[in-house]
Amino acid sequence: MNLKELYQEIILEHGKNPRNLGKTENFNKDAKGNNPLCGDNVHVYLKLNDQRKVEDISFEGSGCAISMASASIMTDLIKGKSDNEAKEIIEDFLGMIKENPELKNKILKEDDKTKLMCLSGVKQYPMRVKCATLSWHTLVSAMENDGKEVSTEN
Amino acid sequence: MNLKELYQEIILEHGKNPRNLGKTENFNKDAKGNNPLCGDNVHVYLKLNDQRKVEDISFEGSGCAISMASASIMTDLIKGKSDNEAKEIIEDFLGMIKENPELKNKILKEDDKTKLMCLSGVKQYPMRVKCATLSWHTLVSAMENDGKEVSTEN
Amino acid sequence: MNIDNIKKEFPIFDEKIQNNDLVYLDSANSSQKPKVVLDRINDFYSKQFSNVGRSLHYLAVAATNLYENTRSSVQKYINAKDKNEIVFTKGATEALNLVANTLGQSILEPNDEVLITELEHHSNYVPWHFLRKSKNIKIKFAEINEDGDLPIENIEKEITEKTKVIAITHLSNVTGAVLPIKEITQLAHSKGIVVVVDGCQGGPHLKLDMQDLDCDFYAISCHKMYGPTGLGVLYGKKKWLELPNKYEAGTMATAQVIAFDQSIKFLESIGIEKIIKHEKELIEYGQEILQKNNSVKLIGNPKKRSGVLSFTIKGVHPHDIATILDETGVAIRAGHHCCQILHDKLGIPASARASLGVYNSKDDLDKLNEGISNCKKIFDLK
Amino acid sequence: MNIDNIKKEFPIFDEKIQNNDLVYLDSANSSQKPKVVLDRINDFYSKQFSNVGRSLHYLAVAATNLYENTRSSVQKYINAKDKNEIVFTKGATEALNLVANTLGQSILEPNDEVLITELEHHSNYVPWHFLRKSKNIKIKFAEINEDGDLPIENIEKEITEKTKVIAITHLSNVTGAVLPIKEITQLAHSKGIVVVVDGCQGGPHLKLDMQDLDCDFYAISCHKMYGPTGLGVLYGKKKWLELPNKYEAGTMATAQVIAFDQSIKFLESIGIEKIIKHEKELIEYGQEILQKNNSVKLIGNPKKRSGVLSFTIKGVHPHDIATILDETGVAIRAGHHCCQILHDKLGIPASARASLGVYNSKDDLDKLNEGISNCKKIFDLK
Numbered sequence A, B: 001m002n003l004k005e006l007y008q009e010i011i012l013e014h015g016k017n018p019r020n021l022g023k024t025e026n027f028n029k030d031a032k033g034n035n036p037l038c039g040d041n042v043h044v045y046l047k048l049n050d051q052r053k054v055e056d057i058s059f060e061g062s063g064c065a066i067s068m069a070s071a072s073i074m075t076d077l078i079k080g081k082s083d084n085e086a087k088e089i090i091e092d093f094l095g096m097i098k099e100n101p102e103l104k105n106k107i108l109k110e111d112d113k114t115k116l117m118c119l120s121g122v123k124q125y126p127m128r129v130k131c132a133t134l135s136w137h138t139l140v141s142a143m144e145n146d147g148k149e150v151s152t153e154n
Numbered sequence C, D: 001m002n003i004d005n006i007k008k009e010f011p012i013f014d015e016k017i018q019n020n021d022l023v024y025l026d027s028a029n030s031s032q033k034p035k036v037v038l039d040r041i042n043d044f045y046s047k048q049f050s051n052v053g054r055s056l057h058y059l060a061v062a063a064t065n066l067y068e069n070t071r072s073s074v075q076k077y078i079n080a081k082d083k084n085e086i087v088f089t090k091g092a093t094e095a096l097n098l099v100a101n102t103l104g105q106s107i108l109e110p111n112d113e114v115l116i117t118e119l120e121h122h123s124n125y126v127p128w129h130f131l132r133k134s135k136n137i138k139i140k141f142a143e144i145n146e147d148g149d150l151p152i153e154n155i156e157k158e159i160t161e162k163t164k165v166i167a168i169t170h171l172s173n174v175t176g177a178v179l180p181i182k183e184i185t186q187l188a189h190s191k192g193i194v195v196v197v198d199g200c201q202g203g204p205h206l207k208l209d210m211q212d213l214d215c216d217f218y219a220i221s222c223h224k225m226y227g228p229t230g231l232g233v234l235y236g237k238k239k240w241l242e243l244p245n246k247y248e249a250g251t252m253a254t255a256q257v258i259a260f261d262q263s264i265k266f267l268e269s270i271g272i273e274k275i276i277k278h279e280k281e282l283i284e285y286g287q288e289i290l291q292k293n294n295s296v297k298l299i300g301n302p303k304k305r306s307g308v309l310s311f312t313i314k315g316v317h318p319h320d321i322a323t324i325l326d327e328t329g330v331a332i333r334a335g336h337h338c339c340q341i342l343h344d345k346l347g348i349p350a351s352a353r354a355s356l357g358v359y360n361s362k363d364d365l366d367k368l369n370e371g372i373s374n375c376k377k378i379f380d381l382k
């Protein structure tokens, strides 16, 4: 049974009570993402201040436990980081979901890394990888603010 | 080898030297027929006089030995018959090609029937049946003069 | 053929799927295939293969006859008046596209209305949507009632003088509701309206009688009827269609058409009445056990339900349900099942769907129920 | 794999056809299928079957991966830049329709010209003909020369400022002429013209390298490439196509796509260079023996010929030739092979066509020649 690895307590908890859910005030960047195959969608809002620091970040959307937990943990960890740090964390996370056994960045604290590693259970569930990564790809799009809607289908 | 039955001498001879080939003068009924699958086509012309007798009949077209021979023999036998006699012969011929072992009509002489029976070799060649019957169906259409182009594909 | 032994006819159930027996509850998506169908494909390719209709040689003639045989079998199975009312397509989606194109070119004028329903599958919406763009027609939606049913009154009240076409599913692939097509057709024809039926789910679960239903078009998905993938059927009344070969352009799915004859024979060998009875028992049993489970909410409560049971579990997203069930070999589908309009109406982003085939048994539904309990345990629900 | 033993890979050659060994010379119509392909179909249906892309359960995930694997194999086989440039269709005919629709909506305006050739198959004429009706475009025909060849000059001289598309066959299914696509594309692109290639016959007989040919679209017919019926591929440069799933609507020919991977592997295991060499020897041998036969007239004398030999016999209609050959198990095709324009130009209603596959040998061509002698005997020709 790998289900236990997929649905770790922290995932279930974040899935049930997602942090930073809603539309943050005074956001200056945002992007939408969707998974047309299963109907999941997410909208990421962020406020990047003059020092290029993520002053606030939130998301709206609905989805499975994995996708909600992933967005919740993501927003939690990205808040307060500079945009360069954020990009490094995103890249590290996506690399870990794709192939790397571990997270490599030196920005996050160990227990934050542990939270993120909890999402690595999806590796054994190829169809669920997109649930875990959609909000992250959407965050990239928001930061680049290119207005493109992110879709899992490409 | 059934080929001998299919390509009897009389068929080969009519195929090579078809009778009544061309466009008869003063025709008052005509129809076109075609086999879209193999590109065969035929055009039947006839002159039905006031006594409803086939005063003249001819055909234009190109096709295989079977189709040319069939049109040739058909025009030969129909010439001079009344329209009712013609219809009976046509029906009898098509019935024979489809299922009947013999021709049943009492209009044709024995040796004319023999000529027609030569075409029965196609029964063993389902794809060639249309070669033998196209001109006959076209004749029906000409007699009814409904202007519809006959196609083998229905 | 005995319905209790039917599973044995399907080779896939001899396989272990990740060490589990396969509990296949995704037949509305695509059904499994009986051995007779697979053997026919293999035999045709390995002993008789040729393209149809174009060559004169022995294999080509034989293949053409086999191909046309299936057309006749389908004609008989669905009780169509004429063999030429049967057109083979690559799927139901193409069949419905073909209908929309045909009607778009023949009868639909700008501002004419096409009436569809909130139950429709994407495939019975998109072709009309294209006509809306290209021909400026209007699409109206007949509403479902509280039970997720579509009573004829809800259709009647949307009909106006502009209504030219009613395009409607025979059996909802989400609620399992069976719609009163015959009555709808009577109503429609009394007003000169053309009736197009999406028969994808009707095909495997209902008695198909075109002359009785009297609809103008009926689209079938062969791969949901125990047949090969890549094949659909469009039934169309003679007055609407030219000869089939007009639509069957290029090389067709020859082997698939020829093998589909075996699917029809398979269905006939059981008999649709028996299938209907069997599936009715299963649906009733499924409803019963799921209703006992008070975290589970069945979607819709139609008067007549067949083949499909969709549900949600409060606090567990359908994708999570599907993943958890899959772990014990129970294959269901989660998502909106290409029925976004219906899910929007119901205010849910997705649902879990268990759908039936002739090979299912009460045992399968018990395993579904166990899986649901497992979901609740993992998500710590009561 | 040894080309001399290749026939053994094809189960159909174990069969007697009307008591004869099968001499299959109708591969341009549809090729026979090797056992690996049949086994893959059977295995997939009986052990792994599920619909692709829509469900989350194990079988669905596995099927989706297999399906996408074939897309990658095709990409590699034809040396396309990107996996998403590969779209699965029900056949080449649908692929060419899709191209015409796409270009009709994006770049073609009334009075624009589409340049095709006198060699084109019906399937590469009809879609443009529809655009002529719906969008008022013009179709021009590049003429063949006396050898039935299509030198690039004959294309060049038809190009005007209005020419937006050149749609052209890679290999004529009647004369066997191989066209200089790479040069044509260079010419066309220098004038901003889009190049659409009908690769139905190129697929099985030529090296496919999209990046080298540099054409914008290329249509393939899988059943002519030792693959299942009901499947085609459209290659389209990324700039022209949206993502494949936009075009792959509804349930696809899942099993066929998955099995086609084995056709590609089969072709790769021999190697296209070997196939080309083998078929070149056969074509040369065929030309040689038929030319000795002075009642036989070969159709066309192209500089580069591959895969196909068409001919007529003075005094014997092609249908009669086909029937007589069939009696000894020699399967050829007679008719206009969906190339009416070419046959009109040549002033003949029909021709007889012998076409090759990897499994053919000189022996097969000898039997063809014997059959031709038999025709002459029956028709009493010298």
Ligand SMILES: Cc1ncc(COP(=O)(O)O)c(C=O)c1O
Pocket (backbone or CB within 6 Å): C249, C250, C251, C252, D028, D029, D091, D092, D093, D094, D121, D123, D124, D169, D171, D172, D173, D198, D200, D201, D220, D221, D222, D232
């Ligand atoms: C040159 C050519 N183009 C197009 C086609 C049509 O291909 P398909 O029948 O796979 O749609 C064929 C085969 O019949 C062909 O030979």
Ligand SMILES: Cc1ncc(COP(=O)(O)O)c(C=O)c1O
Pocket (backbone or CB within 6 Å): C028, C029, C091, C092, C093, C094, C121, C123, C124, C169, C171, C172, C173, C198, C200, C201, C220, C221, C222, C232, D249, D250, D251, D252
């Ligand atoms: C109700 C309904 N309509 C249409 C379709 C589409 O059919 P196909 O995938 O065979 O084109 C489906 C199946 O997915 C369906 O369930």
